[in-house]
Amino acid sequence: MNERNQSIFMAWIPMVIIAFFMLGIPALGKLLPGFAGEAFAKIGGIMWSPFGLEATLLFLGILSVFIINGIRRRREGDEYVSLEIPDSNDEPNS
Numbered sequence: 001m002n003e004r005n006q007s008i009f010m011a012w013i014p015m016v017i018i019a020f021f022m023l024g025i026p027a028l029g030k031l032l033p034g035f036a037g038e039a040f041a042k043i044g045g046i047m048w049s050p051f052g053l054e055a056t057l058l059f060l061g062i063l064s065v066f067i068i069n070g071i072r073r074r075r076e077g078d079e080y081v082s083l084e085i086p087d088s089n090d091e092p093n094s
Contacts, residue, residue, distance in 0.1 A: 010071055014064040021060070022047070 001009075026048065029041030046052045 007072075011068050013071075014067045018060045018064055022056070 025040055026044030029037055029039075029044045031037070032040060047056045
C-alpha cells in the first residue's frame with residue numbers, strides 16, 4: 001500500500017466512526033427499552049432535526065479534522081522548522 005492510499009484509509013476511519021455514531025444514536029432509541037430508549041430517541045430526534053443536524057455535522061466534522069490531524073502529527077512528528085538566516089561575509093556593507 002503506497003503512502004497516498006494509506007492516508008486515504010486513515011482519513012476514512014473517523015468518517016466511518018461518525019457515520020456509525022449518526023446512525024447508532026437513533027437506532028439505540030428504538031432498540032433499548034425504558035428510559036434509556038426514550039433518552040436516545042430524544043437525542044436522535046434533536047440530532048436529526050434541521051438545525052440540530054447542521055450543528056451535529058459541524059461538531060463532528062471539526063472533531064474528525066482534529067482526529068485526522070492528530071493521527072498525522074503522531075505519525076510524521078512535529079512540524080518545527082528553524083528559520084535562521086546565515087550571515088554572509090561576501091555581501092558589501094551599505
